[in-house]
Amino acid sequence: MRIGIVGYGNLGRGVEFAVKQNPDVDLVAVFTRRSPETLKINSDAKVVSVNDIENWKDKIDVLILCGGSATDLPVQTPKYAKMFNVIDSFDTHAKIPEHFENVDKAAKESGKVAIISVGWDPGLFSLNRMYANAILPEGNDYTFWGKGVSQGHSDAIRRIEGVKDAKQYTIPVEKALQSVKNCENPTLSTREKHTRECFVVAEEGADKARIEKEIVTMPNYFADYDTTVHFITEEELKKNHSGIPHGGFVIRTGKTGNGTNDHVIEYSLKLDSNPEFTSSVLVAYARAAFKLYNEGQKGCKTVFDIAPAYLSPKSGEELRKTML
Amino acid sequence: MRIGIVGYGNLGRGVEFAVKQNPDVDLVAVFTRRSPETLKINSDAKVVSVNDIENWKDKIDVLILCGGSATDLPVQTPKYAKMFNVIDSFDTHAKIPEHFENVDKAAKESGKVAIISVGWDPGLFSLNRMYANAILPEGNDYTFWGKGVSQGHSDAIRRIEGVKDAKQYTIPVEKALQSVKNCENPTLSTREKHTRECFVVAEEGADKARIEKEIVTMPNYFADYDTTVHFITEEELKKNHSGIPHGGFVIRTGKTGNGTNDHVIEYSLKLDSNPEFTSSVLVAYARAAFKLYNEGQKGCKTVFDIAPAYLSPKSGEELRKTML
DSSP, X not given: OEEEEEOOSHHHHHHHHHHHTOTTOEEEEEEESSOGGGOOOSSSOEEEEGGGGXXXXXXXXXXXXXXXXTTHHHXXXXXXXXXXXXXXXXXXXXXXXXXXXXXXXHHHXXXXXXXXXXXXXXXXXXXXXXXXXXXXXXXXXXXXXOSEEOHHHHHHHHTSTTEEEEEEEEEEOHHHHHHHHTTOOOOOOHHHHEEEEEEEEEOTTOOHHHHHHHHHTOTTTTTTSEEEEEEOOHHHHHHHSOOBOEEEEEEEEEEETTTTEEEEEEEEEEESBHHHHHHHHXXXXXXXXHHHHHTXXXXXXXXXXXOGGGGOSSOHHHHHHHTO | OEEEEEOOSHHHHHHHHHHHTOTTOEEEEEEESSOGGGOOOSSSOEEEEGGGGGGXXXXXXXXXXXXXXXXXXXXXXXXXXXXXXEEOOOOOGGGHHHHHHHXXXXXXXXXXXXXXXXXXXXXXXXXXXXXXXXXXXXXXXXXEEOSEEOHHHHHHHHTSTTEEEEEEEEEEOHHHHHHHHTTOOOOOOHXXXXXXXXXXXXXXXXXXXXXXXXXXXXXXXXXXSEEEEEEOOHHHHHHHSOOBOEEEEEEEEEEETTTTEEEEEEEEEEESBHHHHXXXXXXXXXXXXXXXXXXXXXXXXXXGGSOGGGGOSSOHHHHHHHTO
């Protein structure tokens, strides 16, 4: 299976690594908006200007779109679905229905397969919410995120005057998590579910008390949470906080029988690298897209529409023998 | 969707309960090998002799087979797949390929859909093994069972002379579980993964020392484990050990990138009632079988072959809006 990547940031580099772990997958081209000659990559794939992408229509089986959900993917996914089988990790939950419609129209016209919102949330977490709801119709859903780095919240801190750099961790509240796992079915406020921990490098001479106050009172981002702020040096930030870990928990608790039996279905991820893990999910679903296309399917799909076996390089017979 | 049940033990009763939690599902008949008039059930479904099952061919959309894997299902599933869409929970892992072939042949001839080995292991655990392997190709798999009641091991104890009744719990070793979750990739012996705890009611005057020795040295069942035996009264057994809880953990750890980033994918179940939970899974997959049949599909499937959305009563649009 021949893969192309559009966009060479953390996610694109992650796909490049993931391809190397999958012998049935080849990376043939990385498409970029930059001048191709300025881009150094970690494989022997071709680096190509995104303007020349149409020439690759017959040389790529699945195109993995590694841009952002805010402005890149709403344009790119429908556009490239007109020429390629495509996968994206569109993660603006509220806009998924609209994105789906746009991509579905394009992919149906071209006879290609598109799979959107692939990753872990949306993605694997969504799958687990859905399976658990179908199995335990009477119950409660809980999703906790972290411990992990929120890029959006880190950026928000960096925009404060006097802040040189910053990293923000979202952390699930252990007490809330335990209450959920104990089937106590708590109603949890935003504050009760997660705390936020910030590591901030201040400019020399900056007013740290003001910076801290601006962070903890920032509406939407921090005001509704118990937030702690640590001022550290640039060296400490680089040494101890340069990773992009993340993860979380999807839990459904529910009752069966005459209402006396409790059940807990829990799915959790603990990821050293959020983008590398997401990339690994993208590559597995690229395999699925290619198989579906070869079966004559077309249009937009999500993780809900893909039978698990399509993700695997193994045959149905092997899967039944080794994994069932 | 009209459901029929074959066999009215713990699993059959569980399906009866689960149907009540799913407004789109009706239980129309329970088929039994006993005299129908002797069987009291918990719903207003008809109780019918299994000998008359052919008369129900057009009155049932999916038949859920609730017999045992040792002798019932190898015969029943291919037999009834000739007349009905069927679901079973066949759980003899080593014989799944053979069972699949037999059922597939029958279902393809009749044009029906059969889904085998549905439940949590095989079933939901298999799904999670498969997804995790497709996403992290370089890694290690671990499955732990419990804390839960092993019916087979409890039965083995009951066959010992002087034992009136017994209940056996399989318990994951916490230290091993933690080592796995910490990405230490341990190689674990049988003894290191699980312990076994037995609650035994001895006959009056029985030699307890001999019973204990017979248990802990029993080949295959107990000899390879650290086993503890507690002698208790019949009343205590009834009061504290009459439930059928179970559960377990499926964990895959793996590396991405240049090999420095670890990831942990964990799925766990904590179930107050093993049969009621299994029944809930069976009903969700019965819904999938019916949808697939209505689309014109036929033959034998497993959980690997079923797109998640088929399990849900919600439309694709609703699922994307509420769960993705």
